[in-house]
Amino acid sequence: MSNYGAVVGPPQVFPDQFQGKEYKTVVSNKQTTERVWALSSSGIAQPCQENVTLSGSTAVTRGRVMVYGSGGVPVYDNLTDQYEFD
Numbered sequence: 445m446s447n448y449g450a451v452v453g454p455p456q457v458f459p460d461q462f463q464g465k466e467y468k469t470v471v472s473n474k475q476t477t478e479r480v481w482a483l484s485s486s487g488i489a490q491p492c493q494e495n496v497t498l499s500g501s502t503a504v505t506r507g508r509v510m511v512y513g514s515g516g517v518p519v520y521d522n523l524t525d526q527y528e529f530d
Contacts, residue, residue, distance in 0.1 A: 461483060461487065461488065461489035462481055462489050465479070465481050465489060466479065467479055467480075467481070473499060474498065474499055474500075475496065475497070475498055475499070476496070476497045476499070477494065477495070477496050477497075478494070478495045478497075479491050479493070479494050479495075480492055480493040480494075484512055484521040485521065486521055488521060490510070490512055490521060491510060492509065492510055492511075492512075493507065493508070493509050493510070494507070494508045494510075495507045495508075496508075504530075505530075506528065506529075506530055507528065507529045507530075508526055508527070508528045508529075509526070509527045509529075510523055510525075510526055511523075511524055511525040511526070511527075512524060
């Protein structure tokens, strides 16, 4: 088999989907928000878990898990479910 006539171009480089995403945010040492990101089936970075901790005499943490659905072709990564816990 010959490669004669094959089109060869530069390799495709895709941007880092996680660049610029905030993993941890601290507001005046009173509130800390931590996020976990994951790639969806279409290659888009989406938050899948978020924990918010309120500091004080006793720290309180609230968590949230996000679930995204797919709608076939093309894929629609819409938020379908949220689960919150204390």
